[in-house]
Amino acid sequence: MSGSAPHGKTWVGRGIDMLSLLILSCIMWGAGTLVPGHEGEAAVLGALGFLLLAGTLLSELVEVLGMPHLTGYLFAGILAGPHVLHLVDHASVKRLEPVNTLAIALIALAGGAELRIATLKQELRSLVVALALQTILGVVLIGGVFALARPAFVANLPFTGLVGASMLWGVLAIARSPSALLGVLSQTRANGPLARFSLAQVMASDIVVVVMLAAAITLARPLLDPGTTLSTSAFRALGHEILGSVSLGTTLGLVLAAYLKVSGGQLLVVLFALGFGATEVLHYLNYEPLLTFMVAGFVVQNFSKQGERFIHAIEQTGGVVYVVFFACAGAHLNVPLLKDFWSTALLLTVARAVVTIGTARLSSLIAKDQPAVTKYGWSPLISQAGIALGIASIVAAKFPSFGSGFRDVAIACVALNEMVGPVLFKLAIDRAKETKAPTPSLSDVEDAPPAASV
Amino acid sequence: MSAISLLMGLLLLSYVGSLIIGGQKARGLPSGIEFLALGFAVGPHALGLVERSMIAEFEPLVQVALGWLAFVVGLDFGRVNGRRVRAKPMVLGVFCAVLTGGTVALTVYRFFCYVSPFGIDPTGVLLLACGAGAVSAETTRFGVQWVAVRWNVKGPVATLLVEIASADDFAPLVAAGAIFAFAPSTHVTLVMPGAGWFLLSLSLGGLLGTVTALLLRGAEGYTVWGALIGTLLLGVGTATRFGFCTIFVTFTMGIALASASPHRRALRRMVTPTERAVLYPMLLLAGAHIDARPLLENRMLIAVVALALLARVVGKLLSGFVLRATLPAARPAGPLFGIVLLSSGPVSVSCGFAFALRFPGRVGDTLLVCAAASAVLGELVSTFALKNLLTQLGEATTVPPPPLAPIKTAPSVPPPPPSFEAARTRSTSAPPGAIR
Structure with a gap:
């Protein structure tokens, strides 16, 4: 954890980091070997601590290769997880899921707070074109490739069923990863046309995907099960969910802004309370936490003067939470499954990447985007993570005839996109010269003259 | 009450605690027994708002909180208000804690030589006696600090007391570490004598502290907190897995980190304000x-x-007699000097709680009650005895501390991560000359 290049990280420093990682791994291994079969709270705490440390250390080691920190977190999880070194067992990974709740809340709050009305106005044309093309062409073309490839788990479906499954796959393919985007942006502290456009596009695509999923499930059901008829009840429920989430998010945002103005202290505790408490309430009300928190962040940024302060507080808390979130995601990755489905997953991943890049270029030409966006606008769209996995789980639950195979291949594809996507985005941000200087280190703080108190 | 409601309640308390850090007044009671009483009132044995199963669900959180508090004590061990505790008060502080703990342990053990311990085996008796010694050894620094802030205390006796109270945390935490080492987890496959386990737990804390110091070399932003929280969690998890005393391991970790890291001052400024919140x-x-x-x-x-x-x-x-005999500064305090050393608080309760979690049942519950009773006794007797003593000695006044001027930050300072900035602001916001 010796900081990044500007803080003079030497090879000795990196060697010490590796040695530290080795010592920590030995402690974990020793605990697992000498106290076998202990899957209680102690194992969970140990796993949490180890993933946090290993993720941070590996992130700095992969930085040498120009990779984003997020990739280091993921690799730490994959390596330490139940499928490779087994330093962290499956039960512990499962019990760390509450961290995801907090991380998703922070990610959505940060995402919303990063969206500024002025930027959205500037980028409105580009955004509308990009979203429309990515959604329509994405679903049609990637769904088409899926139908042509006809993976084994849909081989027995009739043509109409295949169309339905392809439509669902198309929706899954247009899901992006706000967490990966924000992870890279928070590391690089990027600011520029590409960063701004990426943020707006990925955050907005989230809402589009939620709507598209409801539509796809409604349309696919009669295609896959001829006995059922088209029902619009899903849309009514969706409308209620979206409206409710936006209303509650606005209220939450106004309350947060008022709190920041009046007091603003102890934001860490407030964010924890929001992450766990508000999410619980939202689940109870059947509202969408991601959308609610995004709207809340948006309101704080655009309807108060507390936006910067708010973002700063989230970055501070989020830094640690993201490491655990992505390391857990890495530990969750089913590596054997990837081995089993690698050919299908590779074909579908490549097809998705090609369609995404092509569509992004086309939309940039139509909207006459800035050069950085035209050249690298596709790069934030490759990553996939929680939302895509969530869609896969929903499909598996709603369409049992092919759902489990669909989910397994989806997991394998998400694994590939999760590993490759952030690297490409970080590379693009670097190339577009939007990366900013790192935060000051402990040494900087030590060396700084003490604050003058009068 | 659901688990999420309890969590919200705990976060609210944490919020209140973190507000108190920033304040200038001595709010609440020095030992914090009002929160202990509140917990008992809402707990399963009084109003029943919080069920036993729910407390068990929060055990990982408790272990981490206990570990964090001991880590903060370790990181700041041997220092008061940023300066080093003098050698003689340091040694005497530890000695007095050992003397008190030893007296209690011996008394309880001897008691069971005459009275049959129904339902407690010989190992349990030893554990109970030693545990009682460990939870009774401390004099809390919070008591002295509370009086110091409330009555604007300045003087040699007050300084001596806060130094002794700060040094004597060592004894109960090490004693707890040693006691736990003689009863390792039954899941452990390795067979070793108690001394071996003690050394292993000591090494675990030392190693993790040193690794943390290595990780913090040039660390930036959230990675500082990441390293601290990560090693602490790993330490607590591993210690619990082996059946070691988590508070001893993290206390050792804090001492090792403070010894090995060149950033110890910045770390203290960062970490100390979190104490009340936890x-x-x-x-x-x-x-x-x-x-x-x-x-x-x-x-x-x-x-x-x-x-x-x-x-x-x-x-x-x-202990009061020993201090008066060896330290000239303590002589004016009179023969009942020991009474002012009776205040106990977080370290004792932490020890008692750690015993209760590790040895559930008669032994653990008795030790937790012992720690709570000790805190109540200290609150009833010691705080006001201390105030009276310091007033008699002319070290306490009723004049409130002077208000602080606004703090200005030097413009040449590079923008540090807000946590450090906040830590620095907080450390400079203590009233000049007041004992923290």
């Missing part, structure tokens, strides 16, 4: 965990608690 939820859960049923079922245990308190009073009076 303390109050911990005290609440400790209160909720207090189970007096074993004591009511086996009245002998009530006698043990009473005896431990009595022995603590004797031990502290003896």
